[in-house]
Amino acid sequence: MNARRNRTFHLDRESKRPLQEQLCDELRGAILQGKLAPGEPLTSSREMAHDLGVSRNTVLGCYEQLIGEGYLETRPRSGIFVMSNLPSGDPAFRPNRKQNYRVSAPENVEWKLTTPLPFRPCQPDVSLFPMAEWNRIRSRILRHASTKLLCYQSRYTLGLPSLRKSLANYLQESRGVQCQWDQIAITCGSQQALFFLSQILLRRGDKVLMEEPGYLGARQAFAYAGAKILPLRIDENGAIPPSSAKGVKLMYTTPSRQFPTGATMPVGRRLQFQQLAENQSVWLIEDDYDSEFRYSQPPLPSMYSLGSEPRVIYMGTMSKVLYPSLRIGYVVLPEELVANFERLRLVVEDHGPLLEQAVLGEFIDSGAFYSHIRRCRKEYSQRLQVFLREMDKHDVPLDFPHSDGGMNLTGIFRDGRWSAEKISVRLRSIGFDVPPLSQYSPTKTPEGLVFGFTPFPPKWIQSYINKIAPVLRGETITNYEDELRNAK
Ligand SMILES: Cc1ncc(COP(=O)(O)O)c(C=O)c1O
Incomplete structure (x- = not known):
């Protein structure tokens, strides 16, 4: 030294x-x-x-x-x-x-941004999103709003009042949901709403009736809260109301379009669920994730709009109508849950991104939201027709029992020759993401596959189906074990 x-x-x-x-x-x-x-x-x-x-x-x-x-x-x-x-x-x-x-150069980063593989379920076509209009509103808000919008606003834990009011109007007009704007909580996607609800409503061991097959995000939120999950069986009319819900804390349903089968629950059943919830003091979640996309007829009234006692918790999301990474969802809370929900939200974060909430509020009020829904509905309806026509043209041995709306189509194999799981693995090995129906259920389901068709323009749908039709017909499933190894 x-x-x-x-x-x-x-x-x-x-x-x-x-x-x-x-x-x-x-x-x-x-x-x-x-x-x-x-x-x-x-x-x-x-x-x-x-x-x-x-x-x-x-x-x-x-x-x-x-x-x-x-x-x-x-x-x-x-x-x-x-x-x-x-x-x-x-x-x-x-x-x-x-x-x-040193920050790794982007080419060294393994997890690149991706777009959905065909035919991944539940994906909107984000290229239809009117970005220019959105940005115009955003710039206008930034010009006119004071910098207060950029500060913490812990009073707005449940979201900007302007957006909550816009949503209250939208839900009343489009889904018959009569609620006060201050019952609406804006969340970072409806998944967050499911998580918060599980945390405030459930204690370890509480019983939850959950659609089977059903939305995995909901199942995970209930399981995380330590709930005992019991099956709500599904048929061609969606979830089947149980004869009794005694001792059950919560029921989870997707009545507009059962996820993932696509079945629509008739009004009679909705009323049965409603009454069960009211008579036996059970909370009832109505997850209305994609009801904007009905192509032939308007959607049926929401379950929320049918009851008199506030037992239904209605939720929706902007992930499907706008774009998923926006991370804006909403939940209409019975009044007695508002304070608890707010308390938990405050522990997690002050509020979601307020600027985006302000933009969304204006986007709805200006009518741009409704034009966008109409445009998507038109495009998706055409894609749905192309999808079904191509499947038919290629003699694919699948039935699509619920094809009147939504963003996904569940195809059920006409005979039990091939397992949907094996076919899904084979499809993955050639670059397709088509989950088997069984993925959404811990118990046995019919042999089926779940296809999302909305993000792909008609020409792509044609060429994709051309490619996968032989697999779906079972012509190339000869060496399944090898396929499985490769796909992994
Ligand atoms: C039935 C259902 N509910 C909720 C969601 C969650 O949506 P979000 O993106 O708002 O969390 C999805 C997403 O695919 C869904 O399919």
């Missing part, structure tokens, strides 16, 4: 931290960064004290401490050295600043 090197140690005499502590940090840092190599001698305490202009006791105290920590060692009659058995070759021990702090 020489005088030149000593001068590289920086001690701040203005600081309240003792000089000995500062010197320890400097020496420790020099060793860790490889500026002082294992086995390298240090200058004597007298020289070091002289070079740094500190007392010898300060240096001795520091050496002692670093000997105790294992960074330095004394050698009889030779002096003080950096501990010789420190792993000098180990890059973790001798960090190279460049290596440690």
